[in-house]
Amino acid sequence: MKYVIVLGDGMADRPIESLGGKTPIEVAETPTLDEIAPKSELGLLHTIPEGMKPGSDTANLSVLGYDPKKYYTGRSPLEALSIGVPMKDTDVALRCNIVTLTEDETLGFEDQTILDHSSGEISTEDCAVLLKAVKEVLEDATFQFYVGTSYRHCLIWDKGSVVDLAAPHDHLGSKIGEFLPKDEVLREMMRKSYEILKDHPMNLERKKKGLNPANCCWFWGAGTKPTLSSFEEKTGKKGVMISAVDLLKGIAIGSSMKVEIVEGANGGLDTNYEGKADAALKALLDDGYDFAYIHVEAPDEMGHQGSIEKKIKAIHYLDTRVIARVKAGLEKAGVDYRMAVLPDHPTPIEIRTHSSEPVPYLIYDSTKEESHSYHYSEREAALTGIDLSAGPMLIERLLGEENQCL
Numbered sequence: 001m002k003y004v005i006v007l008g009d010g011m012a013d014r015p016i017e018s019l020g021g022k023t024p025i026e027v028a029e030t031p032t033l034d035e036i037a038p039k040s041e042l043g044l045l046h047t048i049p050e051g052m053k054p055g056s057d058t059a060n061l062s063v064l065g066y067d068p069k070k071y072y073t074g075r076s077p078l079e080a081l082s083i084g085v086p087m088k089d090t091d092v093a094l095r096c097n098i099v100t101l102t103e104d105e106t107l108g109f110e111d112q113t114i115l116d117h118s119s120g121e122i123s124t125e126d127c128a129v130l131l132k133a134v135k136e137v138l139e140d141a142t143f144q145f146y147v148g149t150s151y152r153h154c155l156i157w158d159k160g161s162v163v164d165l166a167a168p169h170d171h172l173g174s175k176i177g178e179f180l181p182k183d184e185v186l187r188e189m190m191r192k193s194y195e196i197l198k199d200h201p202m203n204l205e206r207k208k209k210g211l212n213p214a215n216c217c218w219f220w221g222a223g224t225k226p227t228l229s230s231f232e233e234k235t236g237k238k239g240v241m242i243s244a245v246d247l248l249k250g251i252a253i254g255s256s257m258k259v260e261i262v263e264g265a266n267g268g269l270d271t272n273y274e275g276k277a278d279a280a281l282k283a284l285l286d287d288g289y290d291f292a293y294i295h296v297e298a299p300d301e302m303g304h305q306g307s308i309e310k311k312i313k314a315i316h317y318l319d320t321r322v323i324a325r326v327k328a329g330l331e332k333a334g335v336d337y338r339m340a341v342l343p344d345h346p347t348p349i350e351i352r353t354h355s356s357e358p359v360p361y362l363i364y365d366s367t368k369e370e371s372h373s374y375h376y377s378e379r380e381a382a383l384t385g386i387d388l389s390a391g392p393m394l395i396e397r398l399l400g401e402e403n404q405c406l
């Protein structure tokens with residue numbers, strides 16, 4: 001038996017008036033889901049434990065069978081793993097965004113305003129140059145910087161503390177004073193980074209071109225090294241992760257799963273859907289893996305953008321270019337398989353951010369001849385009466401009777 005999870009990040013939604021009270025999943029053309037849903041188990045899954053934030057971090061851990069209450073130590077440490085940072089048990093990892101603050105010379109640092117948490121989605125190459133200038137002044141035995149992707153980088157704090165820090169994207173347009181770290185060392189490092197970066201030649205160049213200057217480091221998301229158990233030891237299955245997102249790669253590295261890099265996979269609507277499906281098929285059919293986790297970021301991203309049309313398109317592509325291709329490939333090879341399809345959390349168009357409602361899941365088993373009359377959707381999943389109260393129950397059900405050890 002082979003096992004697959006196809007995860008459409010954020011694809012669940014709420015009824016939308018302009019869609020006649022339907023959700024993007026209900027409206028999207030999904031011939032493969034329409035075919036397999038009647039033969040599948042359909043229900044609701046609570047991926048976000050009570051009191052935790054609905055993030056892709058907590059939710060995907062949960063879907064992979066790791067209770068976030070026990071295993072979640074912050075987002076930044078998972079990203080640190082994905083960019084190859086060697087974390088010690090006593091280290092604290094912090095996300096270091098390179099952000100854009102105002103440069104009003106009549107005001108002090110604390111009275112500047114945060115304009116952009118991503119410095120106009122600055123490139124990794126440009127950010128590496130800026131970070132080098134910061135490192136020359138601020139790096140020492142206690143603090144080490146690591147280059148990540150685009151505006152997202154990492155600061156490792158030796159024997160640091162998990163301090164409470166504000167996320168920059170939550171305070172756009174605000175004066176920064178009250179959102180700066182209470183910890184004086186971190187606060188002073190942010191102030192110094194602004195001094196170093198605001199007159200850096202690259203930023204003078206960016207301003208000339210009308211781009212947002214990348215003029216300050218912003219630390220947030222502190223956490224200690226994650227101690228996930230090995231997925232294989234836990235389940236007896238060899239697993240592969242297929243995702244374009246650092247966070248998911250970090251979860252895979254933390255749980256000793258293989259990370260498959262797919263060319264052209266980018267987390268956007270124009271990602272390489274077929275490449276992801278083919279990577280899963282190769283891992284399962286040629287390379288001896290038992291389980292593939294195919295993560296597609298596009299529906300979430302379109303939800304954040306508030307584009308109904310593109311979100312519907314992302315779900316359509318997930319169906320016709322990933323699910324259909326994996327199904328056809330496994331059937332052609334003549335292997336028995338179980339496939340789960342679900343989001344990690346809803347990203348409702350209405351609020352353009354994540355929410356905590358339970359998500360609709362489907363588990364299809366190629367060896368079973370069930371016959372129901374339902375479709376895959378939020379509404380119909382709620383009507384089946386199957387309501388799994390914790391995220392890790394999904395993988396228990398997917399891996400089935402053969403495995404009860406989770």
Ligand SMILES: [Zn+2]
Nearest residue numbers: 009010056344
């Ligand atoms: Zn997500």
